[in-house]
Amino acid sequence: MKKYLLIILLIITTNLFAQQSGVVKYEFSYKKFTDTPKNKMVADARRMADISAEYAKNHQYILKFTHLESIYLVEDAMPLDDVNSFEYKFSKFIFSTGIYYQNKETCKTLNERSSMGQNYLVHDSLNSDWKVTTESKFIGKYKCFKAVSLCSSCNNNQEITAWFTPEIPVPFGPAGYGGLPGLILEASKFRYTLSLKKLKLSNKNISIEKPTKGTLITADKLKELQWEKRMDMKSNRG
């Protein structure tokens, strides 16, 4: 009898959440470089990256989700000075590039982005390569667990750290990160962090529009094309 009651309760809870949707707003923060490099070019580049990160603090980082799919985008804030500067242009891409769509049923992600003057629709799988730890902390009222993975969008072996909550059982998160047994409320890589600013859950269904613009390509193929372009520029330098 008890067993049946539990099963019924589980079905009711799952159905309740199945109707749920949410909007998460994240805020961006970064750690400043602590050492002062002697090389002027390196010092200049770091100053430029810091200016870019300051701009990035003003953007809006928004994840919308239902129990089945999610979309993540960065809404840019108008800067006070030069919108065409390299620093401003790259402040929107400092944590990720473009719009990310994730689907729980297909376990696939789509990333609408531009690169090398072209629009691409990069398809990939929801990351399943996380190492979930027992380390936990509260973010707001939600108990979150730490998970670590290699950064899929990076060419080197950089790590990404995510804090997810099983209390909101959707495998989504910001910047294309997901595949965990709960919503990602905080994500960090290199010296950058996206952390929860505001979370709004609702019983209303929201529409998630799948991105469609750009040439369909795999993440690996795009990396290959970018690397080829880089090598071309290297061989053409004289």
Add this chain to the structure above:
Amino acid sequence: MKKIILTLVFAFTIGTMINANITIDSKEKNLTIISEPVDCWAQADAAEAAFCGSVGCNTDYWLGKMDSCMGF
């Protein structure tokens, strides 16, 4: 004697002019062919490392900096 001195002065002047031209040419060659791309290449490396942690971590930054450095 006067003719010899004039010839020597003429030869010296021409030699100096040729040398001067060669110097200017090679300086121009250095500026247009070698200096700028090397700087842009190094700047793109430095920018990429500053933005994402190391050279090779994100080609978007590298290409973006390379383009802005070359004036595209």
